[in-house]
Amino acid sequence: xxxxxxxxxxxxxxxxxxxxxxxxxxxxxxxxxxxxxxxxxxxxxxxxxxxxxxxxxxxxxxxxxxxxxxxxxxxxxxxxxxxxxxxxxxxxxxxxxxxxxxxxxxxxxxxxxxxxxxxxxxxxxxxxxxxxxxxxxxxxxxxxxxxxxxxxxxxxxxxxxxxxxxxxxxxxxxxxxxxxxxxxxxxxxxxxxxxxxxxxxxxxxxxxxxxxxxxxxxxxxxxxxxxxxxxxxxxxxxxxxxxxxxx
Numbered sequence: 001x002x003x004x005x006x007x008x009x010x011x012x013x014x015x016x017x018x019x020x021x022x023x024x025x026x027x028x029x030x031x032x033x034x035x036x037x038x039x040x041x042x043x044x045x046x047x048x049x050x051x052x053x054x055x056x057x058x059x060x061x062x063x064x065x066x067x068x069x070x071x072x073x074x075x076x077x078x079x080x081x082x083x084x085x086x087x088x089x090x091x092x093x094x095x096x097x098x099x100x101x102x103x104x105x106x107x108x109x110x111x112x113x114x115x116x117x118x119x120x121x122x123x124x125x126x127x128x129x130x131x132x133x134x135x136x137x138x139x140x141x142x143x144x145x146x147x148x149x150x151x152x153x154x155x156x157x158x159x160x161x162x163x164x165x166x167x168x169x170x171x172x173x174x175x176x177x178x179x180x181x182x183x184x185x186x187x188x189x190x191x192x193x194x195x196x197x198x199x200x201x202x203x204x205x206x207x208x209x210x211x212x213x214x215x216x217x218x219x220x221x222x223x224x225x226x227x228x229x230x231x232x233x234x235x236x237x238x239x240x241x242x243x244x245x246x247x
Contacts, residue, residue, distance in 0.1 A: 001038070001039055002037060002038050002039070003026050003033045003037045003039070006026060006039070007025075007026060010024060010052065011024065023054070024052060024053065024054050025052075025053045026050055026051070026052060026053075027050065027051040027052075027053055028042065028044075028048075028050055028051075032053075033050075058233075058236070058237060058240065059120070059121055059122065060118045060119075060120055060126075060229070060233050060236060061118060061119045061120075061122075062116065062118055063117050063118065063119050064117070072119070072123075072124075072125045073125060074117075074124075074125030074126065074127055075124075075125070075126055075127070076126075076127045076129060077127070077129065077151045077152060077235060077236065077239050078129045078131065078149050078150045078151050078152075079128055079129065079131070079150070079151065079152045079153065079154065079232070079235050080131050080133065080146065080147070080150050080152070080153040081093065081130065081131065081132045081133065081153070081154045081156055082133050082153060082154070082155055082156065082174065082175070083155060083156035083157055083164060083167075083168070083171060084157065084158075084161070084163070084164040084167050086158060086161065086164070087157050087158045087161070087164045087192060088156060088158055088192030088193065088222055089132045089133075089154075089156045090112055090132055091192070091222040091223075092154075092156065092190070092192060092220065092222050092228060092231075093112065093114050093130055093132055094222065095222040095225055095228045096116060096130075096228050096229060096232050097115070097116045097130065098114075099225070101222055101223050101225075112131070112132035113129070113130070113131055113132070114130045114132075115127060115128065115129055115130065116128045116130065116232070118236065120236065120240065124240075126236055126239075128232065128235070128236070130232075131146060131150075133146065146178075147175075147178040147179050147180070150179065150180070151186060151235075151239065152186035152187070152188070152235040152238065152239070153175055153179070153186070153187055153188070154187075154188045154189075154231060154232075154235070155168050155171055155172065155187060155188070155189050155190065155213070155215075156190045156192060157189075157190070157191055157192070158192050158193050159191045159192065159194070159196070159199040159200065159201045159206075159219070160193050160196050160198045160199055160200055161200065162200040162201055165191075165200075165201045165205070165206070165209075168189070168209060168213075169209075172187075172213060175187075186215075186238045186239070187213055187214070187215035188216055188217075188218065188231055188234050188235060189206065189209065189210045189213060189215050189216070189217045189218070190217075190218050190220055190231050191206050191217070191218070191219045191220070192221070192222060194219045194220055194224075194226050194227060195221035195223050195224050195226065196221075203219065206219075216234050218230055218231040218234065
C-alpha cells in the first residue's frame with residue numbers, strides 16, 4: 001500500500017466516525033513521506049513506528065478590495081512563479097486572480113504582476129502579491145531584484161512538455177543563487193495541464209522530484225480551475241504556520 005492509500009483509508013474511517021476539518025501527513029521520524037511511496041519499500045526496522053500528523057484546515061475566502069473589512073489586520077506575501085516559457089504560469093495567475101482562462105492567451109514579455117486578497121479563518125487578511133517571470137527566460141536573464149522580499153515560489157512545468165519538467169532543477173538553482181533562506185523554505189511544485197490527455201510526466205516522477213526539492217506537489221488545470229486555488233493556498237498555509245510558530 002502507498003502512503004496515499006494509508007491516508008485515504010484513515011480519512012475514510014475518520015469521516016465514518018464524524019470527524020472532519022483536518023489534513024493529515026505520514027511521518028517517519030521528522031521526514032514527511034511522499035504520497036507515492038510504497039510502505040514495503042521503506043525497509044522499516046522492527047519496532048519502527050510511523051507517525052500520523054493531523055492539522056487543522058484553514059478557510060480561505062477571496063474578497064474584493066471594496067469588500068475588504070475596514071480595520072482587518074492584513075499581511076502581505078510576495079510569491080514568485082518560475083518555469084519555462086509556455087509552462088502555463090500566466091494562465092495560472094489569470095485563473096487564480098481573475099477566475100478566467102483565455103484560449104488565445106498572449107505570452108507575457110518581462111515581469112507580470114497581480115494581486116489577490118483573501119480572508120483567512122474569517123478574521124485575518126492576506127494580500128498575495130504574485131510575480132511572474134514570464135519572458136525573462138527567453139531574454140536569458142532573471143532580474144535579481146525580483147527576488148528581493150520574496151516569501152515563496154511556485155516552480156511551474158507543463159505536464160505535456162517533458163523539457164519544462166527537466167528544467168525545474170535549473171530554476172531551483174536560480175532560486176539558490178538569488179533567493180533568501182526564508183524563500184527556500186516555501187517551494188511548491190506545480191504541474192499544469194491536468195485536463196489534458198497527452199501528459200509526458202507521470203505523477204510518480206513529479207512526486208519524486210517534489211520530495212527531492214522538499215516541497216509539496218500540485219497538479220492543476222487553468223482551463224477548468226482544478227487544483228489552482230489549492231496550489232496558492234499551500235503558500236498561505238505555510239506562511240501562517242510560520243507566523244503561529246513565532247508567536
